[in-house]
Amino acid sequence: MTEFALLTGQAFNGISLASILLLVALGLALSFGLMGVINMAHGELLMIGGYLTYMMLQVLPHGIGYLFGMVAAFAGTGIFGAILEMTLIRRLYGRPLDTLLATWGVSLIMQQGARSIFGPIGDEVTAPKWLTGSLNVSSGALMGLSLPVVRMFIILLSAAVFGLIVFIILRTRVGLLVQAVHQDRDMAEALGINTRRVDLAVFALGSAVAGLTGSALALIAPVTPTVGQNYIVYAFLVVILGGLGSLLGTLFAALLVGIFSAGCQIFTGVSTSDVLLLLFVIAFIQFRPRGIITISSRSLEGS
Amino acid sequence: MLKLEQVGATYGLSPVLRELNLEINSGEAVTLLGRNGVGKTTLLRTIAGLHPATSGRIIFEGQEITRIPAHQRARSGIALVPQGRGIFPHLTVEQNLILGLSAASNKATGSKQIPAHVYQLFPALAKLRGRKGGVLSGGEQQQLAIARALAASPTLLLLDEPTEGIQPSIVQDIGTVLARIRAELKVAILLVEQYLRFAWSIADRYYVMQRGRIVKHGDTKSDSPNTIAHLLSI
Numbered sequence: 085m086t087e088f089a090l091l092t093g094q095a096f097n098g099i100s101l102a103s104i105l106l107l108v109a110l111g112l113a114l115s116f117g118l119m120g121v122i123n124m125a126h127g128e129l130l131m132i133g134g135y136l137t138y139m140m141l142q143v144l145p146h147g148i149g150y151l152f153g154m155v156a157a158f159a160g161t162g163i164f165g166a167i168l169e170m171t172l173i174r175r176l177y178g179r180p181l182d183t184l185l186a187t188w189g190v191s192l193i194m195q196q197g198a199r200s201i202f203g204p205i206g207d208e209v210t211a212p213k214w215l216t217g218s219l220n221v222s223s224g225a226l227m228g229l230s231l232p233v234v235r236m237f238i239i240l241l242s243a244a245v246f247g248l249i250v251f252i253i254l255r256t257r258v259g260l261l262v263q264a265v266h267q268d269r270d271m272a273e274a275l276g277i278n279t280r281r282v283d284l285a286v287f288a289l290g291s292a293v294a295g296l297t298g299s300a301l302a303l304i305a306p307v308t309p310t311v312g313q314n315y316i317v318y319a320f321l322v323v324i325l326g327g328l329g330s331l332l333g334t335l336f337a338a339l340l341v342g343i344f345s346a347g348c349q350i351f352t353g354v355s356t357s358d359v360l361l362l363l364f365v366i367a368f369i370q371f372r373p374r375g376i377i378t379i380s381s382r383s384l385e386g387s
Numbered sequence: 388m389l390k391l392e393q394v395g396a397t398y399g400l401s402p403v404l405r406e407l408n409l410e411i412n413s414g415e416a417v418t419l420l421g422r423n424g425v426g427k428t429t430l431l432r433t434i435a436g437l438h439p440a441t442s443g444r445i446i447f448e449g450q451e452i453t454r455i456p457a458h459q460r461a462r463s464g465i466a467l468v469p470q471g472r473g474i475f476p477h478l479t480v481e482q483n484l485i486l487g488l489s490a491a492s493n494k495a496t497g498s499k500q501i502p503a504h505v506y507q508l509f510p511a512l513a514k515l516r517g518r519k520g521g522v523l524s525g526g527e528q529q530q531l532a533i534a535r536a537l538a539a540s541p542t543l544l545l546l547d548e549p550t551e552g553i554q555p556s557i558v559q560d561i562g563t564v565l566a567r568i569r570a571e572l573k574v575a576i577l578l579v580e581q582y583l584r585f586a587w588s589i590a591d592r593y594y595v596m597q598r599g600r601i602v603k604h605g606d607t608k609s610d611s612p613n614t615i616a617h618l619l620s621i
Contacts (some may be wrong), residue, residue: 264475264486270437271473276461276490276539 089221089229094346100235102342103242107297108315109322109334110249111290117329118266118286120180121173124187126319127312128194129291132164133157133298134307135198138207150212150303157299158292165291169284191312198309206306215303234303241300245293250331252289262286266329321365327375336376341365388413388575389434389465389543394443396426396433403429405599406443411543416569416576418586418607420619421596427579428470430596431545434577435467436460448542461490466541470548472532476521480512480531483520487538501538504572508564509534526557533564543575544568550582558585565589583619587612595619 108130115121137153144152168190176183215237221229253259264272265282273279301311322341326333344364348357372378389411396404403426411417421427432438434445436457445453452460461467475483484501506513509530515523523531529549536544546565550558562585568574580586586593587607595603595618603615 260478260482260486261489263478263482267475267477268473270457271469271475272486273457274435274437274461274467274469274473275486275535276458277486278456278458280456 086225086227089226090350092226093229093231094350095343096231096235097349098343098346099339100239100342101345102339103239104297104301104315105318105322105342106246106335106338107238107242107293107300108319109326109338110245110331111292111294111297112319113323113326113329113331113334114249114290114293115287116323118262119173119177119283121287122180122184122187123173123290124184124316125168125191125194126294127314127316128191128198129161129165129294130298130301130312130315131194131198131307131309133161133295134209134302134311135202135207135298136160136295137299137302138202138209138307141209145210147212147214150209150215153209153302154296154299157295159295161295161298162288162292165294166284166288168291169287173287174280174283195309195312202307202309204309206308206311208306209302211303238300238303241296245296246331246335249289249293253331258282258285321361325365325368325375327377330375330377333375333377340376388448389577390446391434392444392446394430394433394445395441396429396438397441398429403599404433404440407596407599407601409594409601411575411577413542414569414573414575415592416565416578416590418578418580418590418593419596420580420583420586420593420615422619423581425596426599427596428547431467431469431547431577431579434460435465435545437467458490461539461541464490464542465545466490466536466539466543467545468529468532468536468547468549470551472525472528474520474523474528474531474535476519478520479517480520480523481516483531483535484512484538487535490539490541502540505534505537508537508567526553526560529553529557529561530564533561533568537568537572537574540572541574543577546576546578548579548581550580550585558582562588581619583612583616 111129112123112126115123136157137150140153140156141149172186172190173183176186211234215234218230218232221227253262261272261277261282264277265279269279305311318341322334322337325340326337341361345357345361348360391407391409393406393408394404395402395406407430419427419430429438433440436455440453443453444451447460447463447465452463475486484505488501511527512531512534515527520528520531533549549561553561565576566589569576576589578586578589590607593605593607593615594601595615597618603618
């Protein structure tokens with residue numbers, strides 16, 4: 085394996101990690117940015133997506149079943165998120181600490197619920213044939229490079245989801261409402277916009293994306309009741325680093341964290357690279373306390 | 388069309404509005420005057436539904452609206468031009484105007500088009516369509532805020548200090564536009580103002596507020612502005 089192939093491989097790993105972090109953080113960034121809601125149960129939304137995919141594959145085990153699993157994860161988790169918003173989060177509006185505590189409670193209930201239903205041991209989702217294997221380079225400068233197809237699939241999925249959300253926000257009627265609520269909630273309400281419904285739509289979309297992400301994560305690791313816990317810290321890291329409520333910032337932050345981690349892992353192990361990553365984020369936040377991209381928004385400054 | 392009966396409101400524990408009574412008839416222009424901090428802005432926000440009334444009743448077009456959310460009040464015909472203008476800074480002029488149509492979207496007659504009279508009243512906005520709201524001058528933002536409020540064809544326009552921080556020549560233009568809005572669109576106006584002479588030139592009647600209460604009201608035709616100047620001077 086050549087030096088160049090090693091570096092390219094690590095760059096690919098970095099982008100692969102970044103794509104996962106982006107998917108996990110996007111839903112969080114949406115609800116955090118718009119509503120100021122810190123959803124501690126976001127990780128468990130990933131878990132729901134994972135189990136929905138698993139269950140769908142029990143019914144339809146072959147080939148195309150996984151695609152149905154993704155659809156089920158997206159829709160099912162979106163509906164779950166909508167119910168969560170209507171029954172809990174809406175009632176705690178304007179009380180961020182209570183919301184944090186309540187969603188943490190939901191997270192614990194969901195973990196234990198999953199443990200009771202599915203058991204503590206992970207459930208394997210077997211990737212369909214078209215997602216297995218890897219792209220191997222056997223000659224030239226990149227000799228020895230091996231890129232797993234499933235990782236490439238997640239990168240593409242991540243890019244597609246990001247593109248879709250940006251399109252919705254910038255180019256659709258609903259997106260215009262979301263931007264208005266984000267920039268000046270009171271004014272939006274005074275213009276006749278039902279801001280509660282916009283909140284609901286955004287939270288449901290964020291949850292649906294989390295579910296879809298859970299479905300993708302199920303391809304690379306078994307679904308467990310605590311699967312969300314592996315990602316939630318990184319997701320918050322990405323959201324804070326990116327700047328509250330900025331989708332572009334979230335993208336940059338995910339790339340930064342992903343590539344930084346992969347870069348460190350050329351020289352050290354996973355634990356040391358995590359330490360270095362956290363030190364890096366602490367240092368970064370010292371200099372840019374509001375993240376990579378700061379947008380002035382009354383809804384954020386006011387609180 | 389609008390009637391406030393014994394309306395009270397608080398900020399935290401301190402009362403801002405106390406047993407306040409006020410009435411506006413269809414198509415009428417009324418000005419609300421008072422020193423800083425007497426609760427004028429809170430009163431407008433309470434009428435618009437952005438600040439909760441803790442007591443009393445607000446009646447609009449014969450319906451009690453005291454407890455209904457702001458977006459529904461907007462849809463029933465109340466439009467607000469807030470202090471600071473409330474322009475969405477990262478959205479274009481046209482997007483700001485389109486959002487102004489939200490209040491019309493559930494009316495059977497409401498169209499998705501920005502009514503032609505909006506651009507007729509504010510021809511300058513037509514040229515600025517693609518500009519971001521945040522880069523406009525104060526006067527342009529004020530025009531946009533009024534235009535946006537009119538997009539959904541409201542019956543009552545609440546204006547919070549439209550002349551604040553705006554150069555004198557534009558103040559005159561705004562006065563002319565408000566007169567046209569009354570005459571051509573038959574919109575009732577509730578104008579909160581510090582600038583006494585401007586308010587007098589527009590309104591039929593006036594109310595003066597002190598410490599959350601109406602302390603004087605009357606007709607701008609029969610009373611001279613001097614009779615209330617002592618209630619406004621610092």
